[in-house]
Amino acid sequence: MSSTAASRKIEYSDSENRNALIAVKAHLIGGLLVFLLMMLAGFAMRAAQGTWLEIAVDLFYQIMTVHGVGVVGAAGIASTGVLWYFLRQYVRLSNTIFWVNFCIFLTGVVMILGSIFLGGYGGAWTFLYPLPAISMGAWSTGAAAVFQLGLLVIGTGFLILYLDIGRAILAGYGSLAAALGLPQLFGKVPVDNTHPPTVVAGTMVLIVNFLGIAAGAVVLVMGLVNLYNPEFQPDALLMKNLIYFFGHVFINATIYASVTAVYELLPRYTGRPWKTSKVFYAAWFAIVFMVMAVYPHHLMMDFPMPQWMLVMGQILSFGSGIPVLVVTGYGALMIVYRSGIQWSTTTKLLFLSMFGWAAGVIPAILDAMVTINRVFHNTMWVPGHFHFYLLLGLLPMIIGFTYHLAGEGRQKEVKATDNVGFYAYLIGGFLTSMVFLASGASSVPRRWAVHMDEWVTFAQVGTVAAALVVLGTLLFILRALISLPRAADPS
Amino acid sequence: MLLKIKQEWLPLAAWFILALPPMQRFLEQSMVTHMLVQIPMLIIIGWMIGKTLPAEWKAKIAPWNRWGITGMALTIVIMAYWMLPRSLDGAVSEWYFEVLKFITLPVMGIALNLSWPLLNSIARGVLMLEFWATLMRLGWLYLDLPDRLCANYLLSDQRILGQLLLLGGSAYAISWTLRIMFGTKIIKA
Ligand code: HEM
Ligand SMILES: [Cu+2]
Numbered sequence: 001m002s003s004t005a006a007s008r009k010i011e012y013s014d015s016e017n018r019n020a021l022i023a024v025k026a027h028l029i030g031g032l033l034v035f036l037l038m039m040l041a042g043f044a045m046r047a048a049q050g051t052w053l054e055i056a057v058d059l060f061y062q063i064m065t066v067h068g069v070g071v072v073g074a075a076g077i078a079s080t081g082v083l084w085y086f087l088r089q090y091v092r093l094s095n096t097i098f099w100v101n102f103c104i105f106l107t108g109v110v111m112i113l114g115s116i117f118l119g120g121y122g123g124a125w126t127f128l129y130p131l132p133a134i135s136m137g138a139w140s141t142g143a144a145a146v147f148q149l150g151l152l153v154i155g156t157g158f159l160i161l162y163l164d165i166g167r168a169i170l171a172g173y174g175s176l177a178a179a180l181g182l183p184q185l186f187g188k189v190p191v192d193n194t195h196p197p198t199v200v201a202g203t204m205v206l207i208v209n210f211l212g213i214a215a216g217a218v219v220l221v222m223g224l225v226n227l228y229n230p231e232f233q234p235d236a237l238l239m240k241n242l243i244y245f246f247g248h249v250f251i252n253a254t255i256y257a258s259v260t261a262v263y264e265l266l267p268r269y270t271g272r273p274w275k276t277s278k279v280f281y282a283a284w285f286a287i288v289f290m291v292m293a294v295y296p297h298h299l300m301m302d303f304p305m306p307q308w309m310l311v312m313g314q315i316l317s318f319g320s321g322i323p324v325l326v327v328t329g330y331g332a333l334m335i336v337y338r339s340g341i342q343w344s345t346t347t348k349l350l351f352l353s354m355f356g357w358a359a360g361v362i363p364a365i366l367d368a369m370v371t372i373n374r375v376f377h378n379t380m381w382v383p384g385h386f387h388f389y390l391l392l393g394l395l396p397m398i399i400g401f402t403y404h405l406a407g408e409g410r411q412k413e414v415k416a417t418d419n420v421g422f423y424a425y426l427i428g429g430f431l432t433s434m435v436f437l438a439s440g441a442s443s444v445p446r447r448w449a450v451h452m453d454e455w456v457t458f459a460q461v462g463t464v465a466a467a468l469v470v471l472g473t474l475l476f477i478l479r480a481l482i483s484l485p486r487a488a489d490p491s
Numbered sequence: 492m493l494l495k496i497k498q499e500w501l502p503l504a505a506w507f508i509l510a511l512p513p514m515q516r517f518l519e520q521s522m523v524t525h526m527l528v529q530i531p532m533l534i535i536i537g538w539m540i541g542k543t544l545p546a547e548w549k550a551k552i553a554p555w556n557r558w559g560i561t562g563m564a565l566t567i568v569i570m571a572y573w574m575l576p577r578s579l580d581g582a583v584s585e586w587y588f589e590v591l592k593f594i595t596l597p598v599m600g601i602a603l604n605l606s607w608p609l610l611n612s613i614a615r616g617v618l619m620l621e622f623w624a625t626l627m628r629l630g631w632l633y634l635d636l637p638d639r640l641c642a643n644y645l646l647s648d649q650r651i652l653g654q655l656l657l658l659g660g661s662a663y664a665i666s667w668t669l670r671i672m673f674g675t676k677i678i679k680a
Contacts, residue, residue, distance in 0.1 A: 097613060156617075163616035166671065175674040207672075214620065218627050225632065234635050 010092050019095050021489050024085045028402045031078025032477050038070040043466040049451045050459030060449035061122030068125030075254040078398045083257040086198040086264050091168035104157030111150030119143025129239040133227050141227050152220045155213045162210050179203040181281035193275040197263040200284045205257045208291050212249030215242045248295040258397035262350050265404055269347050270339035283323035290320040297368040301377050317368030329354050345418040346409035349400030356392025381440025391429035399476050406483040421475030428468025435462040502539040522644040523652050537600020562606030569599040576640035583643045630656030
C-alpha cells in the first residue's frame with residue numbers, strides 16, 4: 001500500500017478515543033510514580049555508600065534489585081504509552097490489548113515486589129545465571145523463581161501487545177519492510193516525505209523487542225528449570241548472551257519508542273513538519289540490526305567468547321545509536337532553528353532529551369572499546385553512562401510528553417515551580433551521572449554495598465545530586481498528577 | 492466421485508499403515524522418528540480428517556467450540572501429555588498407551604483443524620510463539636541434560652533430537668520473519 005492510504009489517519013469513535021486517552025495517562029502516571037520511588041531507592045543506595053545512611057547489606061542488594069528492575073519496567077511501560085498514543089493515529093490498535101498488557105504488567109510487578117521484599121531476592125535485575133540458584137541462604141529458591149516468573153509474565157504481556165501492533169502494521173502497510181520505508185529506501189517506490197516517522201520507529205521497536213523478549217522467554221524458563229532441577233546446567237556463557245541480548249534490547253528500545261514524542265511534538269510546536277527521507281529510513285534500518293548485535297559489549301571480559309562477536313560488539317557500538325541520533329538530533333535542530341518557537345517546559349524537556357541522549361552515548365561508546373573496558377568493566381563508569389542517557393535522554397522525552405498531554409505546552413507562561421523542577425532535575429541528573437563517571441574513572445567498582453573510605457566523598461556528592469533529581473521529579477509528578485487526569489487531548 | 496471418496500479415505504489409510512506393527516516398530520525404534528515423524532504424522536492425519544468432516548458435523552460441534560477455545564484447550568492438553576517422557580516410554584512398552592496415542596493424537600489434529608481458524612489472531616500469535624519457545628527450550632534441555640529422559644531410548648538419541656528441535660525452531664523463526672518482514676511465503680498456505 002502506498003502513500004495515500006498510509007498517511008490517512010485512523011478514525012476511532014469518541015468513546016474509544018476517551019478510553020485510549022485514559023489508558024495512556026494510566027501508563028504515564030504509573031510509570032512516573034515508579035520512577036519517583038526508584039529514585040528514592042537510588043538516593044538511599046547513594047546515601048548508604050556515602051555512609052550517611054545505614055542499610056544492612058542484604059537490604060542494599062534488594063534495593064539495588066528493585067531499583068534496576070523497577071526503572072526498566074517503568075521505562076518499558078511509560079515509553080509504550082508514548083509510542084502507542086502516537087502509533088494508534090496511523091494504524092488501528094486495540095484498546096483492550098493495551099489494557100491487557102497494563103494489567104499483566106501490574107501482576108508481574110506484584111510478583112517481583114513479593115520476591116524481593118518478602119522472599120529477600122537480591123540477585124540484581126539481570127538474574128545472571130547461576131547467581132539466582134546460589135544465594136548461600138540470602139534468598140530461597142522460591143523467591144528467585146517468583147522473580148523470574150514475574151519477568152516472564154511481564155514479557156508475555158508485552159508480546160501480546162506487540163502482536164497487536166504487528167497485526168495492525170501488517171494490516172496497514174502489508175509488510176514490516178514497507179512500514180520501515182525500505183521500498184522507498186531502495187528505490188522500489190518513490191520517496192514519500194509524509195510517511196510517518198512514528199510508524200518507522202514503532203516498527204523498529206516492534207521487531208527488536210519481539211526478538212529480545214522471545215529470547216528472554218527462553219532463557220527465563222531455562223533458569224527456572226535449573227532452579228528446580230540443579231543437575232540441568234545450561235552453558236553459563238550462552239545464558240549470559242541471551243540475558244544481555246534481552247536486557248540490552250529491552251532498555252534500548254524504550255528510547256527508540258519514546259523518541260516518537262520528539263518526532264510528533266516538535267513539529268506541532270514549531271509548525272514545521274517532520275519529513276521522512278532516505279537518510280531517515282537508512283538510519284532506522286541500520287539501527288534494527290545494530291541494537292540487536294551490539295550486546296556483546298557486556299561480555300568483553302568473557303574471554304571464551306568468539307572473538308568475532310567481541311569485534312562486532314565493539315565496532316557496532318561505535319555506530320550504534322549514532323545513525324538515529326544524528327538523524328533525530330539534526331532534524332530537531334533544523335525544526336527548531338529560527339522557528340520562533342515559544343519555549344515551554346514541554347519543549348525544553350524534549351530539547352534536553354536530544355542533548356542527554358547524544359552526550360550520554362559518548363561514555364557508552366568509550367566503555368565499549370576493549371582496551372578501555374579492560375579498566376572500566378564493572379566500575380561505576382557503567383552506571384555513569386546509562387544514568388546519563390536515561391536520566392537526561394529518556395526521562396525528559398517521557399516527562400515532556402506528559403507535560404504536553406497535560407496542556408503545558410500551550411500555556412503562555414512557564415510556571416515558577418516548573419522552572420525550579422526543570423533546573424533541579426537538569427543539574428541533579430547531570431551531576432548524578434558525572435559523579436558516577438568520575439568514580440568509575442577512579443576505578444570505584446559498581447554493585448558494592450559498602451564503599452572504601454577513599455570513595456565515600458564521591459558517594460556523598462552523588463547523594464546531594466540525587467536529592468536534586470528527586471526534587472525535580474517530585475515537582476514534575478505533582479504537576480502531572482494535578483493537571484493530567486482532567487486534561488483534554490491536546491492534539 | 493471416485494476421486495472424492497479416495498481423498499476422504501486417504502487419512503484413514505495412512506493411519507492404518509502407521510499402525511501396522513512393522514511400521515510402528517520401525518518408527519518407534521528411535522526417539523527422533525518417534526517424536527518427529529510418527530507423532531506429527533498422526534496429528535496431520537487428524538488435521539486432514541478434520542478438513543473432510545461433513546458440514547453437519549461441524550455445525551453440531553461449533554456451539555461447543557466458540558472462538559475455538561474448547562478445541563484449543565483439548566489440543567494443548569493432548570500435546571503437553573505426549574511431550575512427557577513418561578508417556579513416550581509408555582507408548583513403547585505398554586499396548587494401552589500405544590492405543591491411546593493412536594487415538595488422542597488424531598483427535599488433537601481434528602480439534603486443531605476445527606479450532607485454529609476460529610481463534611482470535613492475537614491468541615494464535617501467542618500460541619505460535621509459545622510453540623516456538625517450546626521447541627527451543629526442549630531442544631536445549633535434551634542437549635544439556637546429563638541423564639536420559641526416556642528409559643527406552645539412548646542418550647545419543649536424545650542429543651540428536653535436541654539438535655533437530657533447535658534446528659526446527661530456528662527454521663520456523665526464519666520463515667516467520669521472512670513472511671512478516673517482506674511478505675514472502677515459503678510454504679503457501
Ligand atoms: C535520582 C536518580 C537516581 C539515582 C540516585 C540512582 C542511583 C543508582 C545507584 C546508586 C545504583 C547502584 C550503583 C552501583 O552499582 O553501586 C543504580 C543502579 C542502576 N540504576 Fe539508578 N539511579 C537513579 C535513577 C535511575 C533511572 C531514572 C534509571 C533508568 C531509567 C536508573 C537505572 C539504573 C539501572 C539499570 C541500574 C543497575 C542496577 C544493577 O546494577 O543491577 N537509575 N542507580
Ligand atoms: Cu548494552
